Amino acid sequence: MLVAQPNPIGHSASAEIPLMELPPGASARVVSVSGADSEAPAGVGRRLAELGFLPGEAVRIVARGLLARAPIAVRIGTGTFALRLFEAACIRVCPEQPQLR
Amino acid sequence: MDAARSAPIPLIALVGNPNCGKTALFNILTGSRQKVANYAGVTVERKEGSLLTPSGLRIRILDLPGAYSLDPLTPDEQVTADVLLGRRAGETAPDFVVCVTDATNLRQNLRLVLSLKRLGLPMVVALNMTDIARRKGIVIDADRLATELGMPVVETVGVKTTGVRELIKVLDATPMPERQVQTRSWQPLSRADIEQDQAEVRRILGVVGADRLDGVTFSDRLDALVLHPLLGPAILAVILFLVFQAVFAWAQVPMDAIKLGVASFGDWLGAALPQSLLKGLLIDGILAGIGSVLVFLPQIIILFFFILILEDSGYLPRAAFLLDRVMGSVGLSGRAFIPLLSSFACAIPGIMATRTIQNPRDRLATIMIAPLMTCSARLPVYALIISAFIPRRTVWGGLELQGVVLFALYIAGVASAMAVAFVLKLSGKSGGFQALMLELPAYHWPNLRNLGIGLWQRVEIFMSRVGTIILALMVILWALSSFPAPPPGAAGPAIQYSIAGHLGAWLAVLFKPIGFNWQISIALVPGLAAREVAVGALGTVYALSATGDDVSSALTPLIAQSWSLPTALSLLAWYVFAPQCLSTLATVKRETNSWRYPIIMAAYLFALAYLGSWITFRIATALA
Numbered sequence: 001m002l003v004a005q006p007n008p009i010g011h012s013a014s015a016e017i018p019l020m021e022l023p024p025g026a027s028a029r030v031v032s033v034s035g036a037d038s039e040a041p042a043g044v045g046r047r048l049a050e051l052g053f054l055p056g057e058a059v060r061i062v063a064r065g066l067l068a069r070a071p072i073a074v075r076i077g078t079g080t081f082a083l084r085l086f087e088a089a090c091i092r093v094c095p096e097q098p099q100l101r
Numbered sequence: 102m103d104a105a106r107s108a109p110i111p112l113i114a115l116v117g118n119p120n121c122g123k124t125a126l127f128n129i130l131t132g133s134r135q136k137v138a139n140y141a142g143v144t145v146e147r148k149e150g151s152l153l154t155p156s157g158l159r160i161r162i163l164d165l166p167g168a169y170s171l172d173p174l175t176p177d178e179q180v181t182a183d184v185l186l187g188r189r190a191g192e193t194a195p196d197f198v199v200c201v202t203d204a205t206n207l208r209q210n211l212r213l214v215l216s217l218k219r220l221g222l223p224m225v226v227a228l229n230m231t232d233i234a235r236r237k238g239i240v241i242d243a244d245r246l247a248t249e250l251g252m253p254v255v256e257t258v259g260v261k262t263t264g265v266r267e268l269i270k271v272l273d274a275t276p277m278p279e280r281q282v283q284t285r286s287w288q289p290l291s292r293a294d295i296e297q298d299q300a301e302v303r304r305i306l307g308v309v310g311a312d313r314l315d316g317v318t319f320s321d322r323l324d325a326l327v328l329h330p331l332l333g334p335a336i337l338a339v340i341l342f343l344v345f346q347a348v349f350a351w352a353q354v355p356m357d358a359i360k361l362g363v364a365s366f367g368d369w370l371g372a373a374l375p376q377s378l379l380k381g382l383l384i385d386g387i388l389a390g391i392g393s394v395l396v397f398l399p400q401i402i403i404l405f406f407f408i409l410i411l412e413d414s415g416y417l418p419r420a421a422f423l424l425d426r427v428m429g430s431v432g433l434s435g436r437a438f439i440p441l442l443s444s445f446a447c448a449i450p451g452i453m454a455t456r457t458i459q460n461p462r463d464r465l466a467t468i469m470i471a472p473l474m475t476c477s478a479r480l481p482v483y484a485l486i487i488s489a490f491i492p493r494r495t496v497w498g499g500l501e502l503q504g505v506v507l508f509a510l511y512i513a514g515v516a517s518a519m520a521v522a523f524v525l526k527l528s529g530k531s532g533g534f535q536a537l538m539l540e541l542p543a544y545h546w547p548n549l550r551n552l553g554i555g556l557w558q559r560v561e562i563f564m565s566r567v568g569t570i571i572l573a574l575m576v577i578l579w580a581l582s583s584f585p586a587p588p589p590g591a592a593g594p595a596i597q598y599s600i601a602g603h604l605g606a607w608l609a610v611l612f613k614p615i616g617f618n619w620q621i622s623i624a625l626v627p628g629l630a631a632r633e634v635a636v637g638a639l640g641t642v643y644a645l646s647a648t649g650d651d652v653s654s655a656l657t658p659l660i661a662q663s664w665s666l667p668t669a670l671s672l673l674a675w676y677v678f679a680p681q682c683l684s685t686l687a688t689v690k691r692e693t694n695s696w697r698y699p700i701i702m703a704a705y706l707f708a709l710a711y712l713g714s715w716i717t718f719r720i721a722t723a724l725a
Contacts, residue, residue, distance in 0.1 A: 004260065032217075035307060043174065044534075044536070045292075046292065046497070047169075047174055047536075047538060048538070049295050049296075050169045050170040050172075050212075050295065051209070051314055051538060051540075052208065052209045052212070052299075054295065054296055054299045054386040056299075056303075057208075057299070058314050062321060062328065062541075063324055063325070063328035063329070063333075063422075064428055065330060065423075066330035066331065066334075066426075067424075070425075070426070071422060071425045071426070071435065071537055073324065073328055073422060074542055075315075075321075076209075076210050077206070077208035077209060077314065078205060078206045078207075078209065078272055078314060078315055079206050079208070079209045079540060080320075080540065080541040080542075081538055081539065081540055081541065082342055082418065082421070082422045082425065082435065082537055082538070082539045082541055083537055083538060084425065084429065084534075084535075084536070084538075085536050085539055087536065087537060097504065
């Protein structure tokens, strides 16, 4: 079982990657969610936040599509959402080593 | 309206994230049978029921569409926000809120509890799905949760009465406000507010012993197969294919039994009644019409058996995931998949379900193509023609040819829907960025009780249509087909001299280029009221146009003899596009709040149907 880690927002910025670059199955933490720097329409970042894509929350890619590897199925906290590419592009994450117990 | 009087009946709203079991709880509280399934957005409208508590208190209960926040993005979330804030015309705001939460996903669900708390009205939290949580090893200290949230917390299991009695006790014990609040004010949450709420949620989860994440779950292992880029689409294709095979393969025995029952009843009635007008109405009008529709009940039940299992298991959103690229490439929102799939049952709930789509243009595009999904009312028409013209044999090593043809007809509907969506995209009516953000719920075994209720409801709907609209139309059609009586010494069947006969002859001119005879032309008219009526109407028309006394109550051999194959194929093509039944058009009018779209829809579908049938008829005639 994975145990929730304390909020790691203070991690080094160098380890921060777009969610799309996270390998399937690898665990990470959300660093930021913003619609501003992507071409996504306004409100996408906000809705992602309302769904639980919030700094410090655990994310993992459950599955990806065949073409252009989209859409992606993302585990956020204890929920799972399917996201299109432009939605996933709003999310930046920080990969971490899973701690197994 | 009586609620506004001096002794108001308290109004309680069930609120919560999508797919957390609000409707299941509502059904148990009120004894209702609203639809439940395992995906977000099953409920898109407020539903009301009532409950009498043990102390004799009458309570009105509202089931509301699921919402991720009180700042709505989609029309269904708007319903929830409007009801809660008392902005809905003619309604007071609820006096009390039961916030339903999924105990396996409190990390997400508790944020909504905190939002609702900001509204400042009395609340109780229903900690739902505690059975699944316990199986996952999640033990939540409910008392501690109640202390932390500052409101009662009741553990419930939505599909069982467990905890519901406790919930009613809490409702009973809560002093309901004397005067009802008309409206409430709401300050939209900022991003900082949401992040602050999440910090609070994490703190509470830590305190109540629920701050944990899932490892690799059963759903994850299943998803590794079901969502696999290559295996996933293959599994989807196999599932759909099996459904259509089963619709033909499993239905044969019950269909034969119904046919036999109707035929023997007709024989008995024919022998028992003296020759009269009444006998004609009963046998040629009602029995021939209704019997030919009734035969298709087993196939409809089999289709719904699979639809309900797919809905309840949590597979539907996965299918949406797999087909998202296709949907996106024709300019449809990823959210359009579930409304479109619902349209296979009936376009009306499908069109209602588009309320889960955020962008109005995307929503409209989805509404416009929803009727191209083959609704279950078209199944009798397809099945009749297929069983009359497609031989019962197996092809490609064990596949039923009839099932293959049925599958192809469904695919034709889907393909034309995609083509129309693409045209809408090119014409700029849809496009831009369409949201997906679709929740993939944990899989669970279909609940047998739900399945049973769901199937029984389909039987009830079908039988009540047979008993009301179809029966009424059959009587009208019989009258129009029997009067005026033919002149003395007239040759040919009497129906040719009747009002319907003349109407059919006139319509047949219009439909001759696509191969329809006058019997089909007549049947198309009542088919506008409900599609399966076309089958009943054919039954009545053919019963009346048969000469002699040996009227067969079985329609299939009759049309197999009298139609050419091109005519049959042309009629199949017609019903792929067939202009909607009137209730679909009325729903489009209501959902778009304009006559413009139902008129455009009827016109474009009529044009497509005529064109599709014409091409089919010409090609089939040339090849024959």
